[in-house]
Amino acid sequence: MFFSMLSEAWHAMGANRLRTFLTMLGMVIGVSAVVLMMAIGEGAQQAIKKSIDSMGSNLFVILSGSSSTSGSRTGSGNSSALNINDANAIGELDDIAMIAPISTGNAQIIYAGNNWNTVIIGTAPSYFSIRGWNVDSGNLFTETDIRSANRVALIGKTVVENLFGDDVDPIGKTIRIKKSPFMVLGVLEAKGQSFDGRDQDDTIIVPITTAQRKLFGNQIPGSVRMIMAQAKSEKYMETAENAINELIRQRHNIRENTESDFSIRNLTAMAKTASDTARTMSMLLGAIASISLLVGGIGIMNIMLVSVTERTREIGIRMAIGAREKDILLQFLLEACVISIVGCIIGVGLGLGGALMVKKMAGAEILISMQSIALAFSVAASVGVFFGYYPASKAAKLHPIEALRYQ
Amino acid sequence: MINNVIEISGLYKDYDTVAGVFPVLKDVNLTISEGDYVAIMGPSGSGKSTFMNILGCLDRPTQGEYKLDHQSIKSLNGNELAKLRNKTIGFVFQGFNLLSRSTLLDNVSLPLVYANDSKMLRDEKSKKLLEKVGLGQYLNSKPNQISGGQEQRVAIARALINQPRIILADEPTGNLDSKTSEEIMSLFNTLNKEGITIIIVTHENDIADHASRQIRFLDGRIVDDRRNQKFEEIY
Numbered sequence: 001m002f003f004s005m006l007s008e009a010w011h012a013m014g015a016n017r018l019r020t021f022l023t024m025l026g027m028v029i030g031v032s033a034v035v036l037m038m039a040i041g042e043g044a045q046q047a048i049k050k051s052i053d054s055m056g057s058n059l060f061v062i063l064s065g066s067s068s069t070s071g072s073r074t075g076s077g078n079s080s081a082l083n084i085n086d087a088n089a090i091g092e093l094d095d096i097a098m099i100a101p102i103s104t105g106n107a108q109i110i111y112a113g114n115n116w117n118t119v120i121i122g123t124a125p126s127y128f129s130i131r132g133w134n135v136d137s138g139n140l141f142t143e144t145d146i147r148s149a150n151r152v153a154l155i156g157k158t159v160v161e162n163l164f165g166d167d168v169d170p171i172g173k174t175i176r177i178k179k180s181p182f183m184v185l186g187v188l189e190a191k192g193q194s195f196d197g198r199d200q201d202d203t204i205i206v207p208i209t210t211a212q213r214k215l216f217g218n219q220i221p222g223s224v225r226m227i228m229a230q231a232k233s234e235k236y237m238e239t240a241e242n243a244i245n246e247l248i249r250q251r252h253n254i255r256e257n258t259e260s261d262f263s264i265r266n267l268t269a270m271a272k273t274a275s276d277t278a279r280t281m282s283m284l285l286g287a288i289a290s291i292s293l294l295v296g297g298i299g300i301m302n303i304m305l306v307s308v309t310e311r312t313r314e315i316g317i318r319m320a321i322g323a324r325e326k327d328i329l330l331q332f333l334l335e336a337c338v339i340s341i342v343g344c345i346i347g348v349g350l351g352l353g354g355a356l357m358v359k360k361m362a363g364a365e366i367l368i369s370m371q372s373i374a375l376a377f378s379v380a381a382s383v384g385v386f387f388g389y390y391p392a393s394k395a396a397k398l399h400p401i402e403a404l405r406y407q
Numbered sequence: 408m409i410n411n412v413i414e415i416s417g418l419y420k421d422y423d424t425v426a427g428v429f430p431v432l433k434d435v436n437l438t439i440s441e442g443d444y445v446a447i448m449g450p451s452g453s454g455k456s457t458f459m460n461i462l463g464c465l466d467r468p469t470q471g472e473y474k475l476d477h478q479s480i481k482s483l484n485g486n487e488l489a490k491l492r493n494k495t496i497g498f499v500f501q502g503f504n505l506l507s508r509s510t511l512l513d514n515v516s517l518p519l520v521y522a523n524d525s526k527m528l529r530d531e532k533s534k535k536l537l538e539k540v541g542l543g544q545y546l547n548s549k550p551n552q553i554s555g556g557q558e559q560r561v562a563i564a565r566a567l568i569n570q571p572r573i574i575l576a577d578e579p580t581g582n583l584d585s586k587t588s589e590e591i592m593s594l595f596n597t598l599n600k601e602g603i604t605i606i607i608v609t610h611e612n613d614i615a616d617h618a619s620r621q622i623r624f625l626d627g628r629i630v631d632d633r634r635n636q637k638f639e640e641i642y
Contacts, residue, residue: 004520005520012508015508314506317504317505317506319465319489320463320465320498320504321492321493321498321517321518321521321565321566322489322490322492322493322521322522322569323521324485324486324489324490324521325485325486325489327521400465401460401465404465404500404504
């Protein structure tokens with residue numbers, strides 16, 4: 001019974017091919033738009049999630065404030081307000097799990113005939129745990145290297161590519177940073193882009209003591225450019241921020257109502273903003289695409305209403321030879337569903353094709369999830385049932401005699 | 408013993424129109440026994456088509472009793488009426504009322520779809536019936552590829568497919584020429600001889616003469632009900 005009705009629905013669609021095709025087109029466009037938009041939106045979210053994960057979680061960065069020399073002010077991080085003791089004091093706070101003092105600067109590096117300019121990060125071994133960063137090959141430096149200010153370096157993937165090329169194994173080689181020789185201890189694993197778009201692999205990490213004494217020479221001893229601190233977990237973020245603020249103000253003898261000589265950045269909050277933005281964007285894209293799905297559904301309803309009117313006599317004949325109300329209902333409902341489901345299959349295909357094309361041509365990250373396809377499918381099926389139901393019930397409720405007399 | 412397949416008593420049918428309630432059938436009483444061959448005659452507007460629709464369970468009376476095969480249809484719901492139309496009654500219309508998009512085979516087997524028969528069984532039964540009405544070579548033709556007389560044969564085959572007790576034919580020869588009409592009527596005669604009760608609405612005397620009983624409607628009432636002498640002579 002169901003199958004003969006299904007085959008009838010199929011034939012009824014074939015009876016007016018152009019019209020069926022145009023009706024279906026609405027569905028095809030709607031579904032492919034949803035699939036494509038969701039692929040792009042989820043891809044963007046995925047990309048942001050990746051860079052957030054690469055950053056490390058529950059992070060604060062404490063930057064020293066700007067300094068001003070004869071009226072010209074520098075950016076934050078340029079005064080020498082923070083020092084290694086501040087860092088250690090923060091590390092003593094209850095809500096803080098780990099800290100890493102950081103000094104950074106740019107430097108020219110040389111290996112054999114190649115040279116490259118990159119960011120040098122001077123820090124402590126705790127930095128690697130905070131950021132969840134490990135070496136791909138070789139070893140991380142240790143507290144010993146910090147204490148004796150050894151000239152050892154860990155280099156990022158981008159630096160390896162530019163300095164060594166593909167053929168040379170950098171481990172154990174000596175590179176020159178600002179002309180002083182450093183031994184390469186390890187190659188850091190790839191982190192990719194940060195959520196603000198920087199290449200995190202274009203960097204060299206050295207012990208902070210080495211950096212301070214041998215690379216960025218003329219600094220006040222013990223001063224650091226920034227301190228990275230990790231809260232014990234997400235729920236300590238707020239209290240930790242207040243505690244850090246109070247502690248450093250106290251240590252720096254800053255009176256009330258006076259501006260701090262440092263600033264605290266909540267990296268996790270920034271990352272959350274970025275990911276919220278991406279989610280909002282992808283929801284917006286989805287919502288716009290859903291509207292076209294809705295329009296497609298209305299198109300189906302429209303055509304089904306026309307079809308019911310056109311086939312009034314046929315409905316009368318069917319009733320006269322024994323069709324029940326539910327048979328007529330099922331017949332027209334099936335037709336609407338077949339149109340929307342076939343449209344959906346084509347739409348999913350087009351959407352996936354479009355997504356792959358976007359990936360290839362624009363290089364944008366896309367993510368095709370089974371969920372989004374399942375969602376598009378179930379939405380399409382329910383659109384068929386929802387918009388097909390009214391015309392179908394209109395057909396089923398026709399009076400047999402009036403339907404038979406209809407010209 | 409004669410089985411009264413149709414029993415009607417005190418039947419009224421009113422139509423609600425803008426001008427008010429319009430009575431179409433007034434106090435109709437009629438009994439038709441199984442195997443009878445009845446012609447219902449009367450001028451247009453006399454109520455014979457309305458009466459036919461009620462007989463065919465396509466419409467319900469406003470008042471009065473209609474028993475089909477000893478069962479009062481008043482107590483039946485839409486699905487049960489549909490089942491009667493499907494199994495007990497076969498309809499033949501003036502305009503044939505075939506589905507133009509479907510093949511003859513599919514047209515004939517359509518009632519079986521609603522009776523839930525399998526595709527194989529449907530095709531087998533339909534093929535047999537189309538052969539019986541002489542259209543065995545047109546199984547996969549469409550209705551617009553055959554003549555009017557042939558279309559009406561298809562419609563009769565469709566009416567017969569569920570082996571109904573009663574055939575209701577509303578002006579079955581109204582769209583046909585006299586020669587084809589004769590062919591269709593002789594088909595009805597054959598079916599009647601096989602024991603099927605046949606009720607034909609017509610306004611042509613030649614056609615009515617094929618029936619064994621003639622009933623005449625006027626202004627919503629039965630004004631004449633007699634056995635047909637010619638029928639006895641012919642058969």
